[in-house]
Amino acid sequence: MIVVAGPRQVGKTTLVRQALAAHPSTFVAADQALPDAVDPFGQQGSAFLTQPLAGSSPNAEWLVAQWMQARAKTRARPDDTCHVLAIDEIQKIPRWSEIVKGLWDADRAENLPLHVILLGSSPWLMQKGLSESLAGRYEPIRMAHWSYGEMQEGFDFSLDEFIYFGGYPGCASLIREEKRWRQYVRSALIHPNIEKDILQMTRVDKPALLKTLFELGCGAYSGQIISYTKLQGQLQDAGNTVTLAHYLELLSQAGLLTGLSKYAGQKHRQRASSPKLNAHNTALISALAGYTFAEAGNDRSYWGRLVESTVGAHLINTASDDCEVQYWRESPAEVDFVLTNGRKLVAIEVKSGATFSVPKGLAVFAGKFADCRQLIVGEGGLPLSEFLSRPAEDWLE
Template structure:
């Protein structure tokens, strides 16, 4: 039986059950089950439906989009449903969608529309401006530990190493095949096709090196100047910062900023690099499972990165904090609530700065994950969050 991701299906069912005539836009990384979930949803949709994808060798244009939309309008009976996958591949898609959707509203058509995209870049290409007030956004995150355990029967160590791309699961018994799948079928598609399709890349070699370097430093604070020094192809700091932004927009690596009460310090701080899925780290590192879990220092780094990724994937506002040699792994801000998270895993841990941070921000609450004095074990965190 195919696993059903309720993180996608439940909000979709709830939204389409409401009378409001708004677009449903699903956004998330490649290969996390958006298309599978949509086909599961369509199987149970009792009304007429049309599915189309813009993921084609030659990207379709707005004429294709309009014709597909018209075909859906011709469906008779009930409440027809139109689904368009990889919508960001259509040039000037948002303006066309606005026109077609507004026509449907004026004519009081009952057609409902779901759009899927595999890049947050589409948010920067007209959705917020052209479609303001016309859509509901459903974020489709990377797979969680509980989902991987339920779908694949994984233990925690397997999740920390393999990360949870469902398409790669059949290859985990052959590390080289699994690594090649992640690198070639997944990463290469994103950095070689998806991102260049919506954003011009003037220095492709530098762009690839930036992603590789970011994945080599999971859960580490690294300045852009230091990154520039480790890259073979040189570019400007602005180019590097832009490439990190594009990589983050594709849900690959998130540059987490330093926590500060002053916004300008947050924006100018050196980023702490969090791979949104541990598979990106382990596949590019190239060492198999058994060898990796024996390296307790690196294992600790995987745990910290996975905790950070889980917080980001859950939509939390995540920062880190440091002052000289004192560091707090993650700061989560929920309105006026501040959570200071310290993670202890692996053979050792950096000089903790939790006490210093709590003295400076007495309103903050400490959350210790892993270790003898933990509030939560690592497994408890991945099961229940904070």
């Protein structure tokens, strides 16, 4: 089966619906309330007691029923061609992976040509279910936030507009009305990501702390290295550093905010390092920071942080499983980003100022790691637009 997973509002549902338009298919969503209940006095009355109530969330019985209907449509096809069943937000169904495993294996035993596509916007829950029950039974398609090239082609974004407004296609038409755009990002993107995809899906003992960590990390510290101890000082009821690290990992898995580790060559030193915070989409920064598009462009210090966060988000979103994104610092020397795949090493410095000078951090890093490739992005180096047009692993070739 095919598994399409990725953050909210990146076009997973639209992509699958468009792909299925020319094929016999059934598309159902597990995040929508059920329609009217079965009439107990009608032809389906015998199934009444097992049906979920109208307005309730789909459950295991609903999932089995959808699968059975798709099986019937497949068997009814005279030319023995396949039928496609696509289930959106599958992770909302309790024990979904166990149920899918049983149904899928039964179809394979019967050689039934029913094709299945599963979609989900909670990467943590999707991966948990896939690894526990469905190993060897699926091919993943991972969708990330939209790139500069995609936003430029789809919505005619300029480079500066992409740096500030980020890569969410759903609100691209609102950028001329910034108040509406910010409200959309907060209510349709940030709130559901945290309230539904994290708080309702996994145990979080301090939900207020999780929300504050996200707001602080995106609004004030994206693009900056900050110790967990300093974060504790910025947060009320912060708990211990282990809790903060866990919450930051949940935010990362939801496609919101990542804490990059320090490149040190030794794994135990990397794990013990202070994280460099980076939003996965600069729209999350701009919606929280309080700067308008014009104000952000006029504040060179703030704009430089946005540019660096844009580069970091691009690397995070386009890195493959064997490409690790990190940073490096040995005070006062620092390198913005370090890419490695275990064999090759690339040190990246982002320059957004009007004047160019060779970054000292690159020279110090190259002195310690002689085989590294040095790359300057921005003023005096590779144009930012060109860098954003290629995925992270391209720079390791």
